[in-house]
Amino acid sequence: MVMALGIGTSAGASGDDGAQFARILKQQYDAWYEEDGAKFAATFTENGDMVTFNGEHLSTRKGIAEGMQYYFDNHIPTSRLKLLDEHVRYAKRDLVVIVRLTCIVEATDCRAGSLSRNTNVLSKKDGKWAQESFQNTRVEPLPPGVVAMPEPKPYAGTIDQIRQRQEDGWYEEDGAKFASTYTKDADVVTFNADHLKTRQGIAERMQFYFDNYIDKTRLKTLGEHVRYVGKDVAVVVRTGCQLVPPSTECRPDSLSRNTNILVRRHGEWQQESFQNTRYVPIP
Template sequence: MTGRKVAALVGTMVIALGIGSSANASGGDKAEFERILKQQYDAWYEEDGAKFAATFHKDADMVTFNGEHLSTRKGIAEGMQYYFDNYIPTSRLKLVDEHLRYARRDLVVIVRTTCIVETTDCRDGSLSRNTNVLSKRDGKWLQESFQNTRVEPLPPGVVPVPEPKGYTGSIEQIRQRQEDAWYEEDGVKFASTFSKDADLVTFNADHLRTRKGIAERMQFYFDNFIDTTRLETLGEHIRYVGRDLAVVVRTGCQLVPPSTECRPDSVSRNTNVLVKRDGKWTQESFQNTRYVPIP
């Protein structure tokens, strides 16, 4: 198979607010989500790492646009302040669109498209997509995880497939099934590890929605763009929130068989949010970002 080495696919972004699939957030929840978003955007403009991090739970995870993993509210505050002081020019964030979906009454997945504004328009090359997973603990909504990826569009296309049957298992079994599906270039098998209404944001920031949508676009890219490679896990950070919610941040790369060395420029970091139902885990959201170290 020929093609560019890509790990991802094209999805259509829509503005939608949802429960299960999509519906409106309740008035109280909507106000809280808007408050959290406004606080983040204000903190960005004010270059205030602590204020930015205050929108996260104490043990939260954040992966930046360059693939750096910031862990805990304190770590997010310190990491963001370093970025503000050394790399991020004074600017504002602009919301372009968003898709909101409740996975449970106390768990919401929001995929937003945003850009950086220095005057009145989006700065060239600043369009990005981020997955915000918020949970309600002790009656208060805060972010459990956040990951951002710069948008680099790829051609649209799908391979029609039947509705994939869902696969559930342990966290390790789900990871192994995804890695096997990648090597076998099997979009249906890859998508089976996700819930029926799941969200996936690829390394180039394409947003894939629903298990069927993930399967169709993954198969298109396996057939047309993705070279035969294996996925290699280099590191893993697992955090449990209660007994039935897990946030997994993994670092991985691609191997070109029979090589056992990471393919150049293939190291990436992804956030996997999993929910346990009836004793088995399934993925609610996934986002991948290429890792580009910053001093």
């Protein structure tokens, strides 16, 4: 089973950590195949957050179990998940960010259109790892390209100040300003599931998007769920949309949900990871 799913000891993690990451992943993949929402949710902390492939926010282990069981019973056909690639990075000794590329297998090969990228954030308490947040986004490839620039100077502040600076960077179409809110080695998964690595990589790729694909719009926050993991880690799940100035109404089909992981060092916050998924309601 482990070999068939491509699961092994996580690259970038050693010893017991890597073994725990692999066990958690295998439990989730087994639960998906068995269509068992409770088993899937058991890998999360009691207050964990999950944003699904369609942008729905499931909150708490109980809510994740109930939401996933509904999807298994009504919308997800019997299938297996396959791991294609993973990127493991420790934000702190007891906080890890894992970005994985996966697909859905119904026979022997990846199902067409099922390629997706997910960000998994795990915390360790009393020697045991569990998931604090998970978000999945379908891959919609865009051509490669970056706008070369030096690494932006870091920006740190309150959680609200960071959100405002990102929104300003988006409206000004300034990749460096947008990226400055992130730690040096941060991870971003975009609306089309592109994985951007490091503050400089985020700046260069976002500038490429601003110059070629993103129309001049403003971001509008419609809702926010903030949860603290200890005193120096925050999980922020936001619901938002895009406005086309001078309109104050959300642009059609622009509703999305994103998970932001922030860490506080020396009294100031910065972002460790971000992932966005378009919201598509399912009955």
